[in-house]
Each structure stands twice: as structure tokens, then as C-alpha cells.
Amino acid sequence: MTQPPTLTDRGPTLLAIARGAVAERLGLVAPPCAEARWLEEPGATFVTLHRHGQLRGCVGTLSPHRPLGEDVAANAREAAFHDTRFPPLARSEYADTGFEVSLLSPLEPIPFESRAQLLGLLRPHEDGLVLTWQGHRGAFLPQVWEQLPDPADFLAHLNQKAGLPPDAWNDGMRLSRFTVTRFQEEVGVGSSG
DSSP, rough: OOOOOOOGGHHHHHHHHHHHHHEEEEETOOOOOOOOOGGGGGEEEEEEEEEEEEEEEEOSSSOOOSBHHHHHHHHHHHHHHHHHTTOOOOOOGGEEEEEEEEEEOOEEEOOSSHHHHHHHHHHHTTTTEEEEEEEEEEEEEGGGGTTTSHHHHHHHHHHHHHHSSSOOOOTTTTTEEOOOEEEETTTTOOOOO
């Protein structure tokens, strides 16, 4: 009897799906991708693209609402071609673009009484955060702690991402945390086919 794959065993398949979805859109040969039942289970992911050490796109979903395989493929295409911070990925960029897939845990609300208490509850380098308040929403993956290791800075930048002033604070703000299982490929593993 075969054992189901562990989360870490799923990385190569998820990365192949992400790269393949972008390759197909560019008219390139997609890398082979294994089929597996666990890809049909609901999942929430972010797909991040890097090129020459710089962010090239990042799009994802915070709550599972479609099969995991479909979520990765859709988010890869969105990150490559529809992240409004960047022009659509060109065919000439594909081969030296690195793909990263972050598989999200369920969102967990963080109860807090004050900004100071919230800052003390944050787990740097572990927590991804979602902030919501009066129609504003922003989310950071745990990877953002690498650039913003101070909890106060992290929260200030999350406010800005949500369209709020960095020092905005209101007791009605809601924050949720999540963790990720992160899979990265080496840059340049794709075919320029």
C-alpha cells in the first residue's frame, strides 16, 4: 500500500503545475506534471515569481475555494500576467524566472485588546497576516518578515498594503494569522522551449 505524500513531498508537483501554467500561456512546452488525488482537495496558495533576485509577481488566495491544483495554476497565471505592479511576463523572461509556491494553513483570528498586545502576539518569520477594516484588506506572507523583521514595521507596511496610513489604528481592525509550507525552485530550471 502506498503512503500518501507528506506536505514536503508535494513541492515538486506544485512547482511543476505553476511553471507549466505559465509556460502554456506563453506557448512553450510545459514541464511534465504528476497527477494525484490530493490535487483535487481544496487548497489555498500564493505563487511568487522572482527574476534576478527581485520580485516579479505574487498572487494568491487566502481561503480554499477550489481544488489545490487549479488554485496553483490560476495563481501562477495571475502572478505572471496580471499582478498590476508589473508588466505581463514576457516569453524571454520565462527561463530565468524562479517560481515559489506557498501552501497556506487555515486562517486563525488573533484576539487582541490593543496594538501593543497585538505586536506581542505576532510570531516573526512564522506568521502570515491578514488585516481587514472597513473595506480595507491587506495580506503579507511570512516571507515578508525577511525584509521587515520588526513587528511594528511589519504592521505599518501591512496597513499601507491595505490602503491605510502606516500608523493607522482602530479597535475595529481584525487580524488573522496563517502559516505556510513554502516550496522554491532554483532559478533557470524552466525550458526556454
